[in-house]
Amino acid sequence: MKNYIQYLNKAFENRIRLGIMSILMVNDWVEFSEMKEMLDITDGNLASHISALEKIEYVEVKKQFVGKKPNTSYAVTKAGKKAFNDHLDALEKLLKNRD
């Protein structure tokens, strides 16, 4: 048997980061507050996980004003998409292609 766990991406081990990525994989540009509500976590907690994904360039940020209110939105980068798909492939192999 091949050791598939080595291909799992440490960045996606945490449930919140898994949630963030799975949201961003199917939604272009999601707002901070929207994401916070979807995941049902504190703003500080979300900020720290998002910034971890930002630091490794899996997520990009857009800051703008909507009307007169500040608004931050997030999207997954190309590298983030690849990394996440690779992770899902590894997960699938781990779970199904066992011999």
Added chain:
Amino acid sequence: MKNYIQYLNKAFENRIRLGIMSILMVNDWVEFSEMKEMLDITDGNLASHISALEKIEYVEVKKQFVGKKPNTSYAVTKAGKKAFNDHLDALEKLLKNRD
């Protein structure tokens, strides 16, 4: 959108425990040394993760002698199977049934 991350099982967040469970889901009674080799981790590390799964009764242990050597084997319990399948369902929903 429903918040699916809440249904993920904390016990399976770690990659090694995910590996242990996915091995035990398809193999009845796997030996300590065999598992250690499959996962390619230190014996101490394996022992601690296994004992965490034992403590919550997702894994059961059988100690015997094979010839004259001590031999420890592990299997997933009924509760462990259910918990793991529930976790996989949650994962799948998180990743695919997004709306």
Added chain:
DNA sequence: TAAAAGTACTTTGTAATGCAAAGCTATAAA
């Protein structure tokens, strides 16, 4: 028969991680 090796842990120590709560900055609305 003494030393080395194997099996399966347990203990120790340290670093990393997770998270809530509080604090902060800036603007805007009441």
Added chain:
DNA sequence: TTTATAGCTTTGCATTACAAAGTACTTTTA
């Protein structure tokens, strides 16, 4: 002028991860 909103950052504490070393018992080897 107080309060609210948005989005963080900092703090502090508890938990987790993991390597390395230690342990106990048995067996093999020199």
